[in-house]
Amino acid sequence: MTAQLAVEDPATGEVIARIARTGAAELAAKVDAAAAAFPGWARRSVADRADVLRACGSRIERHHAELSALLTREQGKPLRQAEGEVALAAEWFARTAQLGLAPESLGAGVVLERLPHGVVAAIAPANYPIILSVTKIAPALLAGNTVLVKPSPLTPLSSLRMGELLAEVLPPDVLTVVTGGGELGAALTGHPDVRMVSFTGSVPTGRAIAARAAAGFKHVVLELGGNDAAVVLAGADIEHVAGELFRAAMVNSGQFCAAVKRVYVPEPHRAELVEALAELARKTVVGPGSDAATDLGPLVSATQRHHVVDLVDAARAAGGRMVTGGRRPTGSGYFYPPTIVTDLPPDTRLETQEQFGPVIPVLGYDTVAEAVDRANSTEFGLGGSVWGEPHEAAAVAARLDCGTAWINAHGDLRHDVPFGGTRNSGVGVEYGYWGLLEYTRIRVTNAHG
Numbered sequence: 001m002t003a004q005l006a007v008e009d010p011a012t013g014e015v016i017a018r019i020a021r022t023g024a025a026e027l028a029a030k031v032d033a034a035a036a037a038f039p040g041w042a043r044r045s046v047a048d049r050a051d052v053l054r055a056c057g058s059r060i061e062r063h064h065a066e067l068s069a070l071l072t073r074e075q076g077k078p079l080r081q082a083e084g085e086v087a088l089a090a091e092w093f094a095r096t097a098q099l100g101l102a103p104e105s106l107g108a109g110v111v112l113e114r115l116p117h118g119v120v121a122a123i124a125p126a127n128y129p130i131i132l133s134v135t136k137i138a139p140a141l142l143a144g145n146t147v148l149v150k151p152s153p154l155t156p157l158s159s160l161r162m163g164e165l166l167a168e169v170l171p172p173d174v175l176t177v178v179t180g181g182g183e184l185g186a187a188l189t190g191h192p193d194v195r196m197v198s199f200t201g202s203v204p205t206g207r208a209i210a211a212r213a214a215a216g217f218k219h220v221v222l223e224l225g226g227n228d229a230a231v232v233l234a235g236a237d238i239e240h241v242a243g244e245l246f247r248a249a250m251v252n253s254g255q256f257c258a259a260v261k262r263v264y265v266p267e268p269h270r271a272e273l274v275e276a277l278a279e280l281a282r283k284t285v286v287g288p289g290s291d292a293a294t295d296l297g298p299l300v301s302a303t304q305r306h307h308v309v310d311l312v313d314a315a316r317a318a319g320g321r322m323v324t325g326g327r328r329p330t331g332s333g334y335f336y337p338p339t340i341v342t343d344l345p346p347d348t349r350l351e352t353q354e355q356f357g358p359v360i361p362v363l364g365y366d367t368v369a370e371a372v373d374r375a376n377s378t379e380f381g382l383g384g385s386v387w388g389e390p391h392e393a394a395a396v397a398a399r400l401d402c403g404t405a406w407i408n409a410h411g412d413l414r415h416d417v418p419f420g421g422t423r424n425s426g427v428g429v430e431y432g433y434w435g436l437l438e439y440t441r442i443r444v445t446n447a448h449g
């Protein structure tokens with residue numbers, strides 16, 4: 001492995017930066033520094049740390065344009081989506097600062113306190129590098145932990161710049177950005193002074209992290225992959241639902257954990273829904289994220305596009321019909337067209353695995369029980385949605401085995417609503433008060449007499 005990390009522009013495939021990987025000795029020194037900074041940071045009051053969080057948010061806000069441009073450059077997403085992500089990150093600091101962590105009296109001299117774990121490793125994925133780091137950094141810091149952030153090796157530039165900006169308002173070594181791939185993530189997870197690992201990424205990586213963290217009994221929060229099903233009920237307004245599903249499936253070129261990844265529709269309505277989705281796909285502009293006309297940017301890497309090509313080709317070989325897209329474009333960059341697939345036999349990999357790309361498999365069903373069964377039949381349990389008359393949809397949504405069931409919506413996440421998966425989609429939750437509690441351990445004082 002080289003000492004440098006080459007970062008590509010996924011819209012061209014060109015290397016745009018070479019940055020140093022954090023080596024083993026350097027990592028050890030940085031963890032030592034974070035551990036040394038911990039007691040001082042933990043001793044400060046929650047209100048004091050909240051003020052620092054607000055300053056972090058302002059810092060990001062002030063550098064909004066610069067961070068957004070960097071994010072589009074390395075990740076590929078359309079600039080207005082990058083701008084939305086950076087703005088949300090600034091807001092996340094401000095909102096997290098409003099959360100409290102006061103000690104609770106349980107009566108008869110018993111007091112419960114929420115104390116920080118110590119040094120926290122925050123390991124982030126490549127799809128939303130800024131916001132998915134900040135959703136860890138902000139609550140971890142508010143709770144009094146010190147943090148080492150490891151962005152994906154595909155998208156480290158915006159995180160490095162954010163780290164520099166936040167260092168201007170945070171005490172030394174309270175937040176450190178380290179750069180590298182799986183080997184660095186593993187070293188971080190296994191380091192004895194790292195007491196918690198907060199991870200967002202794929203199921204196999206989550207499993208490796210859980211196994212490594214288990215040796216040191218570290219607290220873990222794992223936000224893993226999803227294969228969210230949308231179940232459309234008979235009587236739903238197909239044209240309206242098509243618009244909502246298309247948006248929820250194609251956001252960030254499908255590279256969103258809680259994107260719609262498969263659609264179940266009553267067989268008699270399948271053709272109408274397929275055509276409505278195909279119409280939207282034909283109107284979608286695919287191009288570089290820096291181009292204002294672009295709706296859909298490239299996938300983040302050649303590897304990710306290869307994965308999508310592989311699943312779609314296998315679906316075609318199994319009899320799937322590509323109503324739009326379905327072919328890898330020629331030319332530079334990691335583009336893939338919006339693809340609507342139907343006529344699939346049950347249990348193709350495009351139905352059971354996570355495509356993480358701009359591809360919507362539309363699957364017909366005969367009974368609602370069958371749709372629910374198929375929605376629940378993968379290894380994933382992140383989100384799901386039901387579309388139709390609200391009461392009927394709510395009754396079906398109650399039968400989805402997942403962390404968040406939406407009714408006539410999909411993928412909306414809120415700073416004050418906990419988010420997490422069941423089964424292989426994860427352990428623990430992020431966001432809001434419940435997410436903040438993950439960054440703490442309970443300490444009880446029991447005073448008799």
Ligand code: NAD
Nearest residue numbers: 125126151152181182185186201202205223224225226257
């Ligand atoms: P990934 O698992 O390939 O990488 C994520 C991070 O883990 C990167 O920083 C990577 O370098 C690091 N890593 C790799 N091997 C490691 C190891 N052995 N130990 C420690 N760290 C290691 O994921 P990705 O491709 O960047 O992201 C896509 C996946 O993330 C999808 O499955 C998606 O659904 C999931 N995701 C989940 C959520 C959620 O909230 N549940 C949100 C966004 C993305």
